[in-house]
Amino acid sequence: VASKTLKTLRGGLSQETAPTICTLLLPETSAAAISITDIEYVLGFEGDIATSHMPGSKVVGPATEVLESGRMETFVSVDSRQQVLQRRGGFGNGGSSFGIIVPLIVQDRTVGTIKLYYRRGIEIDRTQLAIAEGLGELLSTQLSSYELDRQAELTARAEVKALQAQINPHFLFNTLNTIASLTRTNPNKARDLLREFSVFYRRTLESSQGALIPLSQELTQTRRYLTIEKARFGEERIQESEHVDEGCEDIQVPSFLIQPIVENAVRHAMKDEGALHIDIHVTRDDDDILISVADDGLGMDEETVSRLLNGQGPTPQDSSGRNRGTGIAIKNVAERVERFYAVGSGMEIMSKPGQGTCVTLKLAGAALQATA
Structure with a gap:
């Protein structure tokens, strides 16, 4: 299940990924239903239990307290709408359903919850509590990994943009001066160079996302750069x-x-x-x-x-x-x-x-x- 959830959570926690995660996790428990939330909304639900806490609804009740405290809690549903915190030993027989709420924590921040629903309070034993806690730790770890990857990607994009800012000004002005000079002495070459430069510049801007590209593309871009510099210094000066x-x-x-x-x-x-x-x-x-x-x-x-x-x-x-x-x-x-x-x-x-x-x-x- 870990490998399957990791693959799904590569896109982070969202309305698109949460339903799949719920479907994957429910069979790993004895729960009748499971839901996943972020800090504001229910994102996904799987199972057969009467509740109004469905995807798209606001996070209310015990889940908000778990989001604030960052601690796992148990609850009892008074009816399909109202849920209240309740210690496991005090469940009794009252309530339409019972449950466990586990926080999802990324870099010391609670970013969501997993909520497990049971038909009877007696079903919430030490095993189910341990499973719920383990699932919370699993998703928290995977979400943390996704966040680190995302931050690394953002850092890489920022570094590429910084590199562009260094490269472009001097190269831009030198190239434009070369093209301007060629328009008087060799208009055809000036036109070809302008076309080559426009492609080079466009590829440079497209690379600002910091993504990986094929080596062949990087080599082609390097050749374009050298073509432009040869026009400036002379074909014989750069081999x-x-x-x-x-x-x-x-x-x-x-x-x-x-x-x-x-x-x-x-x-x-x-x-x-x-x-x-x-x-x-x-x-x-x-x-x-x-x-x-x-x-x-x-x-x-x-x-x-x-x-x-x-x-x-x-x-x-x-x-x-x-x-x-x-x-x-x-x-x-x-x-x-x-x-x-x-x-x-x-x-x-x-x-x-x-x-x-x-x-x-x-x-x-x-x-x-x-x-x-």
């Missing part, structure tokens, strides 16, 4: 190559995984003369996926690498006279890799001044998604 192991194109990765690393190379590794070579490799390593982005540019010393990984503020200018930037984008990528994949995931940067840089991402367990 890229790719190698992707078979079956890896379909693995799911966070958006903005590779493109910020490539952009960092274009912005900071390009020498005053000659081409910047950027090589992207995606390989399988047992159950893991390794993604490396290597360049033969200016390189960095150990202090700059450390600051880049820590996302610290602007570093002193290097020997080329350029400011290395904040490193927020790189740190953002590293943190999302660690969040989305198994223990052992992360980023490694190897670099030497004058010899280039290699950034490697380890996606632990990601190869299990790849096709053979």
